[in-house]
Amino acid sequence: MALIEARDLVKTYHMGAAAHTAAGAGMTVHALRGVTLDIEEGDFVAIMGASGSGKSTLMNILGCLDLPTSGVYRLAGEEVETMAQDQLASIRNRRIGFVFQQFNLLPRTSALENVELPLVYSGVKAAERRARALAALGKVGLGERHSHTPAELSGGQQQRVAIARALVNQPQLILADEPTGALDSKTSADIMQLLADLNRQGMTVVIVTHEADIAAWARRKLVFRDGLIVEDVRT
Amino acid sequence: MNFLAALRSALRALAANTLRSILTMLGIIIGVAAVITMIAVGSGATARVQEQMKGLGSNIMLVLPGGVTAGGVRLGAQTGQGLTEEDSQAIAQEVPEVQAAAPSLRTGAQVVVGNSNWSTSVFGTSNDFLEVREWPLESGRMFEAAEMQGSAKVALIGKTVARELFGDTDPVDQVIRVKKIPVTVVGILDKKGQNAMGQDQDDVVIVPISTFRNRIQGGTAGKLKRIGSISVKVKEGQSMKAAEDNIKDLLRQRFKVQPGADDPFSIRNLTEIMQAQEASSRIMTLLLAAVAGISLIIGGIGIMNIMLVSVTERTREIGLRMAVGARGKDILAQFLIEAVTLSLIGGAIGVLLGAIATWAVGSFAGWQVSMTLGSIALAAGFSAIVGIFFGYYPARRASRLLPIQALRYE
Numbered sequence: 001m002a003l004i005e006a007r008d009l010v011k012t013y014h015m016g017a018a019a020h021t022a023a024g025a026g027m028t029v030h031a032l033r034g035v036t037l038d039i040e041e042g043d044f045v046a047i048m049g050a051s052g053s054g055k056s057t058l059m060n061i062l063g064c065l066d067l068p069t070s071g072v073y074r075l076a077g078e079e080v081e082t083m084a085q086d087q088l089a090s091i092r093n094r095r096i097g098f099v100f101q102q103f104n105l106l107p108r109t110s111a112l113e114n115v116e117l118p119l120v121y122s123g124v125k126a127a128e129r130r131a132r133a134l135a136a137l138g139k140v141g142l143g144e145r146h147s148h149t150p151a152e153l154s155g156g157q158q159q160r161v162a163i164a165r166a167l168v169n170q171p172q173l174i175l176a177d178e179p180t181g182a183l184d185s186k187t188s189a190d191i192m193q194l195l196a197d198l199n200r201q202g203m204t205v206v207i208v209t210h211e212a213d214i215a216a217w218a219r220r221k222l223v224f225r226d227g228l229i230v231e232d233v234r235t
Numbered sequence: 236m237n238f239l240a241a242l243r244s245a246l247r248a249l250a251a252n253t254l255r256s257i258l259t260m261l262g263i264i265i266g267v268a269a270v271i272t273m274i275a276v277g278s279g280a281t282a283r284v285q286e287q288m289k290g291l292g293s294n295i296m297l298v299l300p301g302g303v304t305a306g307g308v309r310l311g312a313q314t315g316q317g318l319t320e321e322d323s324q325a326i327a328q329e330v331p332e333v334q335a336a337a338p339s340l341r342t343g344a345q346v347v348v349g350n351s352n353w354s355t356s357v358f359g360t361s362n363d364f365l366e367v368r369e370w371p372l373e374s375g376r377m378f379e380a381a382e383m384q385g386s387a388k389v390a391l392i393g394k395t396v397a398r399e400l401f402g403d404t405d406p407v408d409q410v411i412r413v414k415k416i417p418v419t420v421v422g423i424l425d426k427k428g429q430n431a432m433g434q435d436q437d438d439v440v441i442v443p444i445s446t447f448r449n450r451i452q453g454g455t456a457g458k459l460k461r462i463g464s465i466s467v468k469v470k471e472g473q474s475m476k477a478a479e480d481n482i483k484d485l486l487r488q489r490f491k492v493q494p495g496a497d498d499p500f501s502i503r504n505l506t507e508i509m510q511a512q513e514a515s516s517r518i519m520t521l522l523l524a525a526v527a528g529i530s531l532i533i534g535g536i537g538i539m540n541i542m543l544v545s546v547t548e549r550t551r552e553i554g555l556r557m558a559v560g561a562r563g564k565d566i567l568a569q570f571l572i573e574a575v576t577l578s579l580i581g582g583a584i585g586v587l588l589g590a591i592a593t594w595a596v597g598s599f600a601g602w603q604v605s606m607t608l609g610s611i612a613l614a615a616g617f618s619a620i621v622g623i624f625f626g627y628y629p630a631r632r633a634s635r636l637l638p639i640q641a642l643r644y645e
Contacts, residue, residue: 060639063558065557065558065638065639065642066637066638066639085562085563086562086563086564088638089557089560089561089562089563089638090560090562092557092558092559092560092638093559093560094560098558098559100555100642104551104554104555104558104642106244106552106555107251108247108250108251109244109247113243116240117556117559118559118560120237120240121556121559121560121561121562121565122560123237126237126239165559169560
């Protein structure tokens with residue numbers, strides 16, 4: 001059984017309700033037009049495509065942040081599209097770690113507390129929270145910078161904190177949405193190296209990018225155009 | 236979500252906008268400080284009013300002999316001459332709630348000095364009468380025991396009588412003629428002003444009760460020791476009702492009244508004044524409640540406003556928290572805790588400010604103030620309720636955001 005099983009995913013936006021996701025004018029936008037996709041546990045997948053091609057929409061659905069208009073999505077065997085918001089929150093908490101382009105760290109909050117955040121919501125006790133967060137920061141090479149706030153860290157370091165936060169709850173899937181979009185090429189390579197290392201340790205990693213050299217780190221490449229997968233290659 | 240973690244994040248969020256947080260709290264601070272100060276000053280004022288009311292006679296009772304029924308016609312109170320000086324002594328000694336009891340007789344009389352004369356009320360009573368009425372002397376002295384016993388020709392006069400008869404001269408040791416009996420003025424009563432009925436209380440001459448009975452009243456001396464009324468003062472803090480019941484029981488015993496029969500006497504107190512007193516303290520309480528309510532509502536609206544701004548500003552943070560696993564109720568709790576923290580800190584500062592203001596009023600204006608733990612608890616409770624009530628709507632709005640829209644919010 002694959003970690004991710006998606007069957008005929010369709011996502012339609014009606015203008016007005018979610019206008020910011022719609023690139024073009026018109027009453028209805030078809031962001032996904034029936035995407036079927038399996039991702040095996042331990043894979044490293046890059047999703048590519050121009051903006052508006054539907055790759056971010058797929059990412060949101062895979063991350064249980066959004067629900068498909070129709071189609072079936074099973075994550076680790078659990079059918080997601082029928083779940084209520086609270087159940088989705090629990091799935092995100094246990095199974096998925098997010099890495100965002102803009103890092104999305106809490107300002108004025110230490111790296112340690114940022115990393116602890118998912119554990120707070122899964123009800124882990126303070127002492128264990130601290131130990132696990134420190135371990136995660138150690139994994140990304142920021143062990144001794146745990147008391148710094150985001151403002152005191154460089155972009156690359158902030159993204160490392162975000163990665164530590166993504167993996168602190170030992171998820172099965174890491175979803176990275178343009179993880180290097182705000183970084184220079186040297187730092188980007190460091191971050192991709194880190195993600196590749198995590199993948200080697202058995203974590204499933206899915207990244208969205210529009211840069212070919214970033215996508216080259218992945219073992220499998222999916223290309224999107226107009227809401228459909230037009231290319232699926234293994235390297 | 237863990238409460239401590241939520242509290243820490245609330246404090247951090249409030250500290251991030253220190254000035255804004257303080258301005259938001261200002262409504263609550265002023266409201267709570269006003270409540271604390273008003274309660275303290277108000278209860279002090281109420282105590283003062285009660286003090287003054289006591290001087291008017293709110294703790295005074297009048298025991299009157301019952302009316303006589305002659306041929307089926309009831310002649311009203313004081314027509315029967317049932318009460319005696321012994322009854323008065325018994326009340327003073329045997330009823331524990333009673334501080335003092337004074338027997339008195341009263342008549343109207345023309346008082347003459349030289350070529351001026353004046354019509355006034357003459358009371359025959361004892362020194363206790365002055366204690367009961369809380370009526371100090373302005374000058375001179377009270378009656379001596381020998382004078383009380385021996386029908387001495389001495390008198391205390393009120394300010395009005397003194398003015399009308401003596402003008403600017405000092406009346407002490409002067410002789411006045413009451414119903415042609417010469418009596419020496421030994422003291423002048425302090426000014427007391429009008430009573431509740433608009434009568435001038437200073438228009439009075441007081442003589443020892445024995446003097447009154449033997450020299451002024453005239454008529455038969457046979458009905459010995461009969462008196463017109465007994466003025467009773469109840470001890471501070473004692474129930475008027477209990478005192479009245481005990482006096483009633485005592486007198487019924489002394490008069491050997493059969494169970495079920497009517498009292499041969501009646502007891503009156505100044506219920507009108509007490510009602511006025513109750514009404515004034517009720518109005519005071521209402522005023523307090525209105526001030527407190529309005530200022531706390533305004534403070535609460537300030538909190539709601541700033542929490543709505545905060546939710547909008549931190550939409551992305553809310554989206555992030557949801558992405559890493561926060562449920563709606565976690566977000567709700569977080570923003571509620573933030574709102575309550577805001578209002579409780581405001582409440583605490585308000586209590587502090589109120590205490591300072593109370594102290595200032597107490598020491599500079601010289602008012603009697605009393606700050607109680609109860610008013611502090613009330614203020615704290617109110618600010619918490621305001622925080623929850625006005626924080627709920629913004630928090631609920633935050634908790635209802637969709638994660639994907641919140642994350643993408645610009």
